[in-house]
Amino acid sequence: MKLEQVKEIANAVLYEGYLLYPYRQSALKNRTRWTFGAVYPREYSEANGGMEPWTMHTECLVEGQAGDISLDVTVRFLHLLVRTVVQPELAKDDRLEANASEWSLASRLAGEPLQEGVEREVSVMGLSLRNLLAHPWRVTIEFPASRTVEYPANAAATEIIREQQALSGAFILAAEQVDTDLFKLSIEIENTTLETGSVTSRRDIVLLQSFVSTHTILQVRQGSFISLLEPPEEVQTFVRECQNIRTWPVLVGNEGERNTMLSSPIILYDYPQIAPESPGPLFDGSEIDEILSLRILTLTDEEKVQMRQDERTREILERTEALTPEQFMKLHGTIRELRPITEGEIE
Template identity: 50%
Template sequence: MKIEHIKEIADAVLYEGYLLYPYRRSAIKNRQRWTFGVVYPHAYSRTRCDTEPWKMQTECLLQGTKNTQLTISVRFLHLLLNSVVQYDHQSALSGQTSAIQRQIQDEWEEGVAREVVIAGIKLQNLLDQPVQEQIAFAGRYVSATTTDATIISSAREQQDICGLVCISASKVADAVYKLSISIENDTPQIGIDPGQREAVLLYSFISTHTILQIERGQFFSLLDPPAQLSEPARACQNLHTWPVLIGDAGEQNAMLSSPIILYDYPRIAPESIGSFFDGTEIDELLTLRMMTLTEDEKEELRHGDVRAREILERTESLSTEQFMKLHGVIRSYEWQQPAQEGKESYGESI
């Protein structure tokens, strides 16, 4: 499977829980966001006795030779804080500072996709010495002020974040190796109250996951490893992540290490018309729910998050033919051993 198709599945992980139906920031369920794959700053984690992870670790098994090469892609969301403050124009002109600020009109976070790619890693070299790659993304601050009947000040703010990716390998058996990948958040926190989780999230890696690709070698499933590798597979220590084979069924040249538990070879249903930020829900159900939004709710959504607005526009432009394709589909029937003699049963694979 091409990396573009792999990333379509990985993006479903990246944006899982990004913003849930009814896709309004005022909705209660969207006031506690960013719960998947969070790698917090190490300094914050220490204040919480390491109950909040500052490190994510993937371990898996592969078969390779001296010619085997690896490409490791670490992906996550880097939060950007939007805020809009509305001022009373006349009060501002008269200098009545106590009455200037009328209300905070809005404050919300968006997720900006980040990726660190380490390509051309030779397994032979990796056995001799671990490979390290810095994670470093600069923040930014953009502000604007408009004046009409009111004064509206808006700002988009993003913090600097930094960390480290460390990749190592060790021999397990003849031509079989254990690959270890750790992702650490070393972002320093300056003047942040460790009790303010929402503020700390601006310095965190969100929805963190890893794509592993191999050339002239193959990965082994940790869910269903070969019998002779069952013990080494059980010995792999995966912290806050879950590696599975990805690609077309039977392929073993790529893995997705996800903060969400998946089976080998996860797929996006071909009937799906786009992401709804919730892979555990049914597209048809979410589409129907979108259609029940009131005009006021739709208006709030249109003036909110760009990605959520795209969901609304996509739903409103959905054709009858596209909608009918969203109905449940039975992919195949799998025969199961009858529980009692004389009885037959079928398991549905959907």
């Protein structure tokens, strides 16, 4: 399976919990980020007794000839930023007056700075297994701080400021031979962003310096991965010795293919698939697409304005409003497989 196809599945992990219905950050449940797989800065983690871990560890098995096998490894996560809308003083006064009669906490939070996520990925390609057996391979993760200012054409805001803090860390690849033509791979992801030890109580602040929704894509050439869920009997002992901490690797691709693995903070089965009936992500795998889509259509104009503030939730809104009756019918349900029922099953 091509990397871009794998990313379609991986993005379901990347954005799970990014924002929940009603898809506006002023909603109370969206004041806390519900994404999985956060790798926190080491200083912050150690200052808080290790309650929020600063590493993520994957182990899996690959079989083949060591001299032939090469690997591609990609670590992906979200890098959060703060988006602040600077409004004219008159607009601020009007908004405060309008909210003075509102008892809703969400209304009072609507004008606060918002968080957005930027996709980050760091890759190493064509890494020889033979070289990896000789010594571990360290790949640096480094993204600088940034600040951008946008001057929108409309009069609702004079400036939109996006600020992002620096991130630094690494992932370390290692391999060892455990049997004839059988090897164990390990990937350790570390967040070593500095000057975070003093942030001890505000999770929302430290997430700005964390790897959020972290996951790893592994691809092998001239070799095959072993399923950790349904391994052959002869390798089950080696599978049990694999340690996966805060993540779990599964095979991805077409049924039977064994050249790609996705190590995800959300436990999946081998060969996860995006339902063909789904028109696109809704960031909430625990809900039913049809119900969420219908609920989105009931949002007020004011709620839709807030939903449009984030690029990704704006895409959800526009896609949902464009759904045809035929597409809605597909969301209602489908039958994947039919088989005859035997007489014994009826009893």
